Amino acid sequence: MTAETIEEGTGIDNRPAQEPYDLGLGKLADPLVGRAIELIWHEARLLDDKAYEAWQTLYTEDAKYVIPVDPDTDDFESSLNMVYDDARMRHMRITRLVQGYSMSAVAAARTTRTISRFTVEEQTAETVTLRSAQVLVGFKREKFQVLGADLTHRIRFNGDDARIELKLIRLVNADAAVNASGFLL
Amino acid sequence: MTAPTSDRASDFASLAAEDRVAARLYTDPEIFDWEMEKIFYSTWVWVAHESEIPDAGSFKMSHIGLQPVIVNRDRKGNFNVLLNRCRHRGASVCEVPKGKANGFTCPYHSWSYSLEGNLRGIPYPDGYEGVAEKRDLPLQRLRVESYNGLIFATFKTDIEPLADFLGDAKLWIDRFMKQGAGFPVKVQGEHKFRFDGNWKIQLENTTDGYHFPIVHRSWMASVDAETADMLSFMTDEEAVTHALGNGHSVAIMVPEHVDLEDDDGTEELQERFRPIIDELSETMPPEQVRRIVRSMHGAGYNLNLFPNLSLSMSFFRVLRPISVNETEIQHMALGLDGGPESVNRERLRIHEHFQGPFGFGTSDDSEAWDRVQRGAVANPEMPILVNRGLGREVAADEGWKTSHVTDETGMRESYAMWKRMMNDDR
Numbered sequence: 001m002t003a004e005t006i007e008e009g010t011g012i013d014n015r016p017a018q019e020p021y022d023l024g025l026g027k028l029a030d031p032l033v034g035r036a037i038e039l040i041w042h043e044a045r046l047l048d049d050k051a052y053e054a055w056q057t058l059y060t061e062d063a064k065y066v067i068p069v070d071p072d073t074d075d076f077e078s079s080l081n082m083v084y085d086d087a088r089m090r091h092m093r094i095t096r097l098v099q100g101y102s103m104s105a106v107a108a109a110r111t112t113r114t115i116s117r118f119t120v121e122e123q124t125a126e127t128v129t130l131r132s133a134q135v136l137v138g139f140k141r142e143k144f145q146v147l148g149a150d151l152t153h154r155i156r157f158n159g160d161d162a163r164i165e166l167k168l169i170r171l172v173n174a175d176a177a178v179n180a181s182g183f184l185l
Numbered sequence: 186m187t188a189p190t191s192d193r194a195s196d197f198a199s200l201a202a203e204d205r206v207a208a209r210l211y212t213d214p215e216i217f218d219w220e221m222e223k224i225f226y227s228t229w230v231w232v233a234h235e236s237e238i239p240d241a242g243s244f245k246m247s248h249i250g251l252q253p254v255i256v257n258r259d260r261k262g263n264f265n266v267l268l269n270r271c272r273h274r275g276a277s278v279c280e281v282p283k284g285k286a287n288g289f290t291c292p293y294h295s296w297s298y299s300l301e302g303n304l305r306g307i308p309y310p311d312g313y314e315g316v317a318e319k320r321d322l323p324l325q326r327l328r329v330e331s332y333n334g335l336i337f338a339t340f341k342t343d344i345e346p347l348a349d350f351l352g353d354a355k356l357w358i359d360r361f362m363k364q365g366a367g368f369p370v371k372v373q374g375e376h377k378f379r380f381d382g383n384w385k386i387q388l389e390n391t392t393d394g395y396h397f398p399i400v401h402r403s404w405m406a407s408v409d410a411e412t413a414d415m416l417s418f419m420t421d422e423e424a425v426t427h428a429l430g431n432g433h434s435v436a437i438m439v440p441e442h443v444d445l446e447d448d449d450g451t452e453e454l455q456e457r458f459r460p461i462i463d464e465l466s467e468t469m470p471p472e473q474v475r476r477i478v479r480s481m482h483g484a485g486y487n488l489n490l491f492p493n494l495s496l497s498m499s500f501f502r503v504l505r506p507i508s509v510n511e512t513e514i515q516h517m518a519l520g521l522d523g524g525p526e527s528v529n530r531e532r533l534r535i536h537e538h539f540q541g542p543f544g545f546g547t548s549d550d551s552e553a554w555d556r557v558q559r560g561a562v563a564n565p566e567m568p569i570l571v572n573r574g575l576g577r578e579v580a581a582d583e584g585w586k587t588s589h590v591t592d593e594t595g596m597r598e599s600y601a602m603w604k605r606m607m608n609d610d611r
Contacts, residue, residue, distance in 0.1 A: 067543060069374060078526070080374025080518050080533050083543045092407040096545055102403035104552040141559075175282070177377045177513055180542040180551035 027120040036128040036155040037118055039162050044134075047184055048111050052094045055184075060156055060165040061087050067169045067185060082171075082178065097184070108182030109138035109145060121152065127165075129154045134169075136185065148172040149185060194219055198608035201600045204572035209565040211383035211558060217509035224492050224606050225250030229330070229337040229350045231494035231503065232256045232266055236334065236371035236522060237283065242300065245283040248505050249338060254327065255279050255289065256336060259300040266338035267302045268325040278324070289324070302326050333358050334370065335494070353583065354433040357488045361496045363445045364480040364519070367473070371522035372501070373533060376541030379513045380551045382558035384492075384506040385599070387514060390550060391487050391495040391502060392426050392436035392595025394418060395573065400553050404545040408538070411455045415439055415482065418590055426594040427585035432491025432602025434595030438498075442485030445476070454478050461527050477528055482535065483519070489595055491602050500536060510558055516540040516547065571596040 027033055039058065046055040059065070067082040076084050085093060097105045117133040130153050138145040154166040169185045171178060197216055200207040210216060232247040233256040244257035246269065253269040255278075269277045271291035278289040278298060288305065290297040297306040302324035307313060327338040330347035332355060337347050348355065362370050380387075390396070398405065398419055405413050416438060418424035423440035437443060441452060454462060458478050465474045483499025495502040501517040518536040520529035539546035561569070574592020581587040588594045604610075 069376065069541075077530060078533075080376070080541075081537055082376065082541050084534070084537055089538070093545070096403040096407055099403065099406070101406060102545075102549055103400065104548040105403070107552055175377075177379045178542045179378050180380070180548040182548055182552065184543075 027123070028118060030120075030123070032123065032128050032157060033120055033130070035157070035162055036130055036153070039155055039164070040115060040130065040132065040151075040153050043164065044113050044115050048113055050097070050108070050183065052097050052184065056090055056094050058164050059087070059090065059167075060163045063087065063090075063163070063165045063167070065090055065167045067171065067174070069174055071170060071174050082174070083169075093184075102182070104180060104182035106182075107140070109140035111136055111138045111183055113137070115151065122154075126158065127154055127156050129166075134185070138181065138183065145179065145181070147178075147181075147185070198604045198610075201604040201607075202568075203597060203601070204575055205568035205570055206600055207566055208561040208569050210385060210569070211561045212509060212565050214509045217383075217506070219607065220603075221250040221506070223609070224603065225506070226252075226340045227606060228341070228344065228492065229339050229347050230492065231335060231490065232338050233264075233336045234334055234370075234372050234501065234517070235264075235331065235336060236369065238264070240285065242285045242287060243283075244279070244286055244300075246279060246281070249327070249340070250506060253277060254338065255324075256338075257286075257300050263301075264329050264331060264336050265301055266327040266329045266336075267298075268327070270324070271296055272304065272322040272324065298324050333362055350431055351490070352431055352433070353429040353585065354431075354435075354488060354490055357429070357435050357486070358496065360444050361484045361486075361488060364483045364499065365521050366445070366477040366480045366524070368521035368524040370519050373518045373520040373529060373536075375515050375517040376536075376544070376547070377513065377515050378542045378547065378551065379507065379511055380554045380558075381510055382512060382554040383509060383561075384504050384512045385603075386554045386557050387502075387504045387512055388489065388492065388599055389571070389593075389596045390554065391489040391497060392434050392590075393593075394424065394426070394436055394438060394590035395592075396553065397438075400549045401546050403549065404539055407545055409455070409457050411457065412482070415455075422589070424590040425587050426590050426592060427581060427583075427587050428594050428598035429585055430598075432599050433489060434598045435486050435488045436590050436595055437486040438590055439482070439485030442479070442482070445480050445484065448475070448479065452479065455481075458531070461525075461531055464527055465525060477521070477524070481528070481531060489599065491599055499532060500540060571600060 043058055065085040066076050068076055069081055070079050073079045096102050113134055113136040115132050115134045119131050121131050122129040132151045134149045134151050136147045150170045152168040153164055156163055156165045197219055200210055230249045233245055237245050238258045241258060241260045244255055247254050247256050255267045255269050257265050259265055269279055271278050273294055273296050276291050276293040278291045288297055288299045295308045299305050304319040304322045327340055328342055329338045332347055332351055418438045424437055426434060426436045428434050462474055462478055488496040493504050500519055503515040505513040507513055518533055520532050541547055571593040574588035578586055578588040578594060586594055
């Protein structure tokens with residue numbers, strides 16, 4: 001919080017390097033990555049359709065679904081999160097969303113979401129980890145709501161079976177006010 | 186500070202009666218402006234818990250009404266509450282929500298201030314020779330007092346000490362902090378959200394036992410039977426609300442957990458905590474394990490401190506008015522400072538289950554409050570009823586007005602204080 005002194009004459013050389021370099025492009029053409037992206041888009045459609053019971057079958061039994069508050073932490077266990085769901089909590093959450101007792105779920109906004117900007121973070125023989133950007137637009141009672149998030153999905157493949165074993169949703173406003181919504185991200 | 190002018194101001198207090206208030210209290214922007222002046226800028230407002238600013242130089246941003254403040258702990262260990270506004274041309278001097286600093290420097294022309302708010306440096310000071318003295322231009326300091334870790338500030342130098350303002354609520358603050366079970370209570374993290382409604386809708390909700398099984402039916406359906414049973418207070422005659430004076434009230438939902446040190450040994454510990462009980466029992470005596478586990482859900486009540494803080498079972502609820510029809514809420518999860526990691530984690534999971542924008546409870550509360558604001562514009566002169574239980578209200582031995590926890594005794598206490606303050610009748 002103290003004033004930074006800018007010394008004159010200490011120029012920073014930030015000109016781009018001219019040597020050839022390799023960003024490792026081409027990973028999105030990998031068939032496993034293509035299937036992972038397809039699964040993520042399928043998940044997005046189920047969520048927009050509020051087909052929650054179908055949605056939870058996309059997850060492995062030991063999967064975690066996390067919406068952290070702290071933008072910098074990876075230790076979700078020791079931190080307060082907005083959502084930190086294992087299979088048990090996920091199941092209870094779905095029951096709550098569909099059973100009709102929750103007034104916010106009954107009155108939830110209609111949503112439409114776009115996921116893009118995919119990058120492959122890690123790939124093994126059985127898993128693909130993808131990062132992406134999600135822009136969700138919700139509409140409820142004359143008002144629009146926009147929620148931006150950086151997503152991480154880890155997808156586990158087992159033959160033809162592909163399931164999500166981690167979904168991490170880092171909202172751009174995670175550590176500021178996030179309004180109660182009645183729908184899932 | 187200049188009060189907002191309104192030729193209707195003298196009528197505002199008359200909009201609140203003992204058992205009803207005009208719905209206009211939620212919808213009229215002039216009333217809101219008057220409330221900022223007569224309530225938020227005229228009494229003790231909670232700004233921080235001491236665990237949020239643990240070290241010398243620790244600070245956090247907070248608000249009193251609409252005004253941004255910085256709360257910090259200086260090298261002498263004193264708490265300072267400073268208006269977050271440079272004395273030069275008004276820029277905020279801090280936009281980091283919390284952290285540690287030696288002082289605060291305005292980004293515009295680098296005027297720099299100490300933790301106490303003193304103006305330490307002005308760049309190129311020759312232009313101020315004979316014009317301004319640094320000692321005359323500190324950040325505006327507010328009066329600060331704390332009670333049992335709760336830090337409050339006020340613009341008023343002439344009102345009663347904090348301890349007198351809290352009055353009988355002090356006993357309930359002390360009992361609340363016993364959930365530390367021998368450890369100091371600390372803030373572990375916070376949820377923050379806004380709803381499209383007036384701040385008093387949330388103020389009322391804290392002691393509204395009546396809504397619980399209805400609005401929170403989906404949460405009740407999702408918890409274990411023991412927890413659901415613990416909160417089955419609708420027909421429990423010992424579950425009462427006390428009006429404590431000065432707008433404060435306490436709604437007791439779990440009578441056996443009013444004083445967590447008071448344990449006759451008959452209550453069985455909840456089976457859901459078995460793994461923690463087993464783990465703690467390896468290193469702790471059974472009494473200590475029992476004390477910690479019985480405190481897992483916090484104190485058995487919500488203590489509403491007028492106007493902006495509630496000590497709600499196991500968390501702090503802080504309300505911040507944004508405008509007449511928008512309010513920001515913080516739910517601060519509490520843990521045991523230096524306590525067992527597994528206990529603090531379990532408390533975080535309990536908090537996440539109910540609280541926050543995706544919690545099983547908060548999202549339904551928020552929907553209900555939005556609906557109050559939307560409905561209240563229909564004939565704003567039509568009263569909001571806070572008369573439930575008026576016919577069965579009695580005085581407890583301590584003199585507190587008391588009725589069932591599903592009654593509206595707490596709301597009546599808040600509105601009685603609201604009326605007095607809006608009337609300058611303290």
